[in-house]
Amino acid sequence: MSQRVIAGKYEIVRQIGRGAMGYIWEALDQHLRRRVALKLMSPDHVASATARTRFDREAKAIAQLKNPHVVQIYDYGIDEGSPYIVMELLEGEDFESRLERIERMPLPALVPIVMQAAMGLSSAHAKGIVHRDFKPANVFLARGEADESVKILDFGVVSMLTSEEDLTEDELQLTSSGSIVGTPLYMSPEQIRCGVVDLRSDLWSLGVLAYRALTGQHPFPGQWLGMLMVRICTDPFPPPSSILKDLSPEVDRFFERALAKDPDKRFRSAREFAGTFAALAERKEVGPAKILVVDDEPDVPHLIKQRFRQHIKKSVYDFVFATNGESALAELRKHEDIDVVLTDINMPGMDGLTFLSRVGDVNPLVRTIIVSAYGDMTNIRTAMNCGAFDFLVKPIDFKDLEVTIEKTLKHVTELRSNARSTEENSVLRMFVSPSLVDRLRSSSPFGTIDTWQGTVVFIDVAGFHARSKAQPPTDRVRTLNANFEVIVPAVTNRGGVVDKFLGDAVMATFRGDNHVTRALEASLDARMQLRTLALRAGQDSPFALGVSIGVATGEMLSGEIGSKAFGRLDYTILGEVPRAAAILQASAAKNQILLNRGAFDVARDWFDCVPVHVNTSSPMAAFELVRRADGGGRAGPNSMAETINLTGGPLGGNGSTESGNGGPLL
Structure with missing residues (x-):
């Protein structure tokens, strides 16, 4: 192939690599007399419409990017039925x-x-x-x-x-x-x-x-x-x-x-x-509040050090200096413990307003004070709208500057404290019901009973008990958690809340707009993702157990149940709706989703459902959710197409990927 010419002008020289869908060649651009890298789709991929679409999308994606840290594309086309991409040749x-x-x-x-x-x-x-x-x-x-x-x-x-x-x-x-x-x-x-x-x-x-x-x-x-x-x-x-x-x-x-x-x-x-x-590469020690001053005037560092010499001597403040936005961003990256930024607006290179728009990407807890001329109110208003904490006008009143810095540092301290509280609440949510955390943080009297319309979903790991009998305790917990790591995001991504874990089942609630539709979308998402993982990982993986799901909607009560005298309470949901969802889940077979009448009445316009009989002590109308309407099309907002065959076929997984052999491109 060494003499082949692609598209009439790219002369193949030698193979230098292999990518996901083809080989990489060093080639000579005969028109411009420059060496290039040419990616040519391999013959076994040419016949695949999916591979050709992906190849085309790769070319279009790279062509959009004009960045020195992304390989540059020069040309794209089809030669004798085989797509090719021409890129810069790297050494x-x-x-x-x-x-x-x-x-x-x-x-x-x-x-x-x-x-x-x-x-x-x-x-x-x-x-x-x-x-x-x-x-x-x-x-x-x-x-x-x-x-x-x-x-x-x-x-x-x-x-x-x-x-x-x-x-x-x-x-x-x-x-x-x-x-x-x-x-x-x-x-x-x-x-x-x-x-x-x-x-x-x-x-x-x-x-x-x-x-x-x-x-x-x-x-x-x-x-x-x-x-x-x-x-x-x-x-x-x-x-x-x-x-x-x-x-x-x-x-x-x-x-x-x-x-x-x-x-x-x-x-x-x-x-x-x-x-x-x-x-992380900078060694940091606990010390003074660190302030970044950004100004291109050469005498500014001297003035700041003179005015705050006592603060510096007593290790109250530590100042870092930069001459424009670009160098200021570099200083922010080097000093992640900077608390306050004091910046001018008019500077060469990157100006203060552009710099302000970039500060949050580097350190979201830093607060910025803008300094500008008295008559430059347009820029000051723009800065405040872009997130500046405060502003000062020239000529600087240093007493005012000192008070402004103190006020800003106090605000940053509160932000860091709130961030720590948020982390603590996140940990708390890991071990108790999120609804209880919200109750503890609210100002409502403890003990209030809420009445609300919503949907409850019970998702049970269907084959867990049968498999867990032969597993040691650590493997049982690991198997269950592997499934929950899939189920929980499926619920929360649709706006649901995991109310509690009941053995090998999850109880989730959905409130607000479209709560029924979102609950059903979450159920389908969880089922699809677990089936996908089972197909990939094989029958022996934790994901092959399957799920049985019950969904019910209607009016519910939320309240604290237990013994206050002995300090054992659970903030939970009461009523017929969670009971109906639990019964439907218990009646569902592996990978089956059952709905009550209320959920079906909403779902019938968006999803394909069929009536089923369930054995219960009292009569209950039940319906099986089969798929989204139109055979897995786009049902409801933000739906995810379910392409896994749910009706049969053995589970398996050979571990193959569609990204080739993982070798270097160039």
């Missing part, structure tokens, strides 16, 4: 090869790689692009004239954050099929479960990459696919400091957030991830 090695050679990297050396990779991901996320196969093999360390730079490769399994109505049927198949798309070792729990994937999934993958590079170990190793999937979805990971004793507790806390099972508890953006990671 160097992928990060996977580097890690295989050196095993692990010290934290300071890893920081620039993570920072640059995060910048590339941030560019993609800003365009609504989720990589979905971010791993060391797709992070290339390109050699330049002076140093190395990171380039993100292979957007072959990219997902676009767009509405389903904008996607073709082939594109829907890419993201909702039961097959694994990506590399399991670096997949987030929601991607493993075939759940909703957004930019936080890429940040999980970046966290796995950073953990492996820092410690030399994978946080969730697995000898076979089923084991790996359970560990990613259920198990904790070893704290990095337990592997390398010189790593600080701050590093452990960073990865607790980066690798949180719940996407809402992870970093909000790639910039925030990178800034926090970079700060």
